[in-house]
Amino acid sequence: xxxxxxxxxxxxxxxxxxxxxxxxxxxxxxxxxxxxxxxxxxxxxxxxxxxxxxxxxxxxxxxxxxxxxxxxxxxxxxxxxxxxxxxxxxxxxxxxxxxxxxxxxxxxxxxxxxxxxxxxxxxxxxxxxxxxxxxxxxxxxxxxxxxxxxxxxxxxxxxxxxxxxxxxxxxxxxxxxxxxxxxxxxxxxxxxxxxxxxxxxxxxxxxxxxxxxxxxxxxxxxxxxxxxxxxxxxxxxxxxxxxxxxxxxxxxxxxxxxxxxxxxxxxxxxxxxxxxxxxxxxxxxxxxxxxxxxxxxxxxxxxxxxxxxxxxxxxxxxxxxxxxxxxxxxxxxxxxxxxxxxxxxxxxxxxxxxxxxxxxxxxxxxxxx
Ligand SMILES: CC(C)(COP(=O)(O)OP(=O)(O)OC[C@H]1O[C@@H](n2cnc3c(N)ncnc32)[C@H](O)[C@@H]1OP(=O)(O)O)[C@@H](O)C(=O)NCCC(=O)NCCS
Numbered sequence: 001x002x003x004x005x006x007x008x009x010x011x012x013x014x015x016x017x018x019x020x021x022x023x024x025x026x027x028x029x030x031x032x033x034x035x036x037x038x039x040x041x042x043x044x045x046x047x048x049x050x051x052x053x054x055x056x057x058x059x060x061x062x063x064x065x066x067x068x069x070x071x072x073x074x075x076x077x078x079x080x081x082x083x084x085x086x087x088x089x090x091x092x093x094x095x096x097x098x099x100x101x102x103x104x105x106x107x108x109x110x111x112x113x114x115x116x117x118x119x120x121x122x123x124x125x126x127x128x129x130x131x132x133x134x135x136x137x138x139x140x141x142x143x144x145x146x147x148x149x150x151x152x153x154x155x156x157x158x159x160x161x162x163x164x165x166x167x168x169x170x171x172x173x174x175x176x177x178x179x180x181x182x183x184x185x186x187x188x189x190x191x192x193x194x195x196x197x198x199x200x201x202x203x204x205x206x207x208x209x210x211x212x213x214x215x216x217x218x219x220x221x222x223x224x225x226x227x228x229x230x231x232x233x234x235x236x237x238x239x240x241x242x243x244x245x246x247x248x249x250x251x252x253x254x255x256x257x258x259x260x261x262x263x264x265x266x267x268x269x270x271x272x273x274x275x276x277x278x279x280x281x282x283x284x285x286x287x288x289x290x291x292x293x294x295x296x297x298x299x300x301x302x303x304x305x306x307x308x309x310x311x312x313x314x315x316x317x318x319x320x321x322x323x324x325x326x327x328x329x330x331x332x333x334x335x336x337x338x339x340x341x342x343x344x345x346x347x348x349x350x351x352x353x354x355x356x357x358x359x360x361x362x363x364x365x366x367x368x369x
Contacts, residue, residue, distance in 0.1 A: 008261060012188060012354075013196070017050065017342045020187040021262040027269065029185050030054075038272045043149055043180035044068065047338040050185055051116045051345075064117075065147055071121035072152060073142050074098060077105045078126055087134035091127055091330045092217045096210055098126035103206025112205040112348070116341030119209060123334045124153040127327060132160040149334070150177035157323060168282060172321045175276035176331075179314050182269040183332050185339030187262075191215040191222065195340040199347040200354040212340045213333055219256060222336075225328040228257030229315035231296070237288070238295035245299045257312030258300050266307045273313035280320035289316060 019028045027034040030049055037046055041055065044065050048056045056064055074082075081101040082094060089097075102119055110118075125142040132140040140160055146152040151173045158165060166172070186192065194215040198208040216222035235241035248255060260267055281290040293316055300306045318328050 018185045018187050038178050038181050042177050046181050046184050050338040050342040051113050068121040071118045074122040074126040082130040091326045094130045095330045095333045096213045099210045112345050115205045120337045127330050128156040128160050175317050180335040183335035192343050196343050196347045197354045199344045208344050222329040222332045224256045225311035225315045226325050228312050229325045232293050235292045238291045241292045241295045242299050258306045260309045267309040269310040270308045277313045277316040
């Protein structure tokens with residue numbers, strides 16, 4: 001593949017859902033700056049904006065949160081399928097299976113916006129239910145009184161581990177909520193483009209979501225947050241981190257959580273994730289991990305002129321919320337379903353089959369001998 005490959009810089013369609021890296025505009029969801037959304041709107045506001053087209057009024061938000069809470073149980077068929085998965089299944093296998101089985105049991109006439117709300121609401125419980133069942137044979141009680149998806153996720157996760165809520169619980173909920181806002185949408189990235197290609201064949205909503213999950217899994221896309229956490233945790237001190245990163249760069253290894261296809265100087269989501277990771281670093285171990293991450297950040301800037309993308313500090317944010325590393329990319333899924341859904345709906349509303357062509361590089365025509 002030539003260096004210019006990967007459709008870099010190629011405009012493949014139009015969207016009214018978001019702008020990424022447009023000069024003077026940055027990242028916006030339907031015209032709202034990501035910085036404003038992260039500071040003033042929670043995840044449910046963003047999901048409503050993306051899936052239903054506008055930010056909800058206060059009353060509509062309360063009703064929307066209530067609906068999502070009501071749909072928080074994935075249903076018997078999904079849970080039965082998850083129980084059949086081996087304990088070794090990666091949580092992304094769990095997400096893909098849950099989305100696929102949810103599709104097999106969904107009402108085919110349901111509008112995609114409602115299907116998106118249902119799937120978003122049910123995925124946290126599906127993920128944590130499988131983890132508790134596979135690791136301890138426990139059929140977790142999935143009812144919580146939590147008002148938001150972020151709090152519901154953390155409440156179920158802490159119930160599954162049996163740990164008491166820490167003192168900074170409120171900060172954890174706010175941090176996770178902000179991370180879900182940051183991950184919700186990002187224009188024509190690989191997984192969204194995948195979902196749009198599936199949508200363009202007039203396939204169904206759950207097929208498009210399942211395909212999006214498959215594309216997101218790779219370490220060059222959603223999987224980067226897990227790889228970034230492993231990298232940060234592999235260094236005991238900032239000095240060791242500096243030495244290790246220099247060694248990796250010398251062998252031309254990729255440092256996960258750095259660089260971006262579209263952003264060239266910074267990722268506007270990273271400072272928000274860094275702010276919350278810093279806020280959550282309360283004990284000495286956490287402060288050391290943060291110091292290691294900051295040194296990696298400084299070395300990458302100095303040596304390569306590269307900046308952290310959303311995945312780098314989000315990895316620490318999730319870790320400080322007590323979330324196991326293999327659940328990081330699934331959290332990305334839970335948030336991004338709203339963005340994929342917005343693109344699915346946009347594609348169906350003005351559809352033309354996405355079917356590009358390729359330059360042929362194979363043998364000249366030849367006879368069968
Ligand atoms: C995101 C990413 C795939 C974008 O890739 P891209 O647009 O194809 O950019 P390129 O791979 O052409 O990178 C350009 C140069 O920067 C280097 N580079 C880019 N990201 C790098 C990273 N994370 N670590 C080390 N070097 C990196 C490349 O090696 C390349 O160097 P070269 O010109 O000497 O060959 C790439 O930056 C990457 O792999 N990052 C790590 C994975 C990651 O964090 N993904 C999440 C994205 S939100």
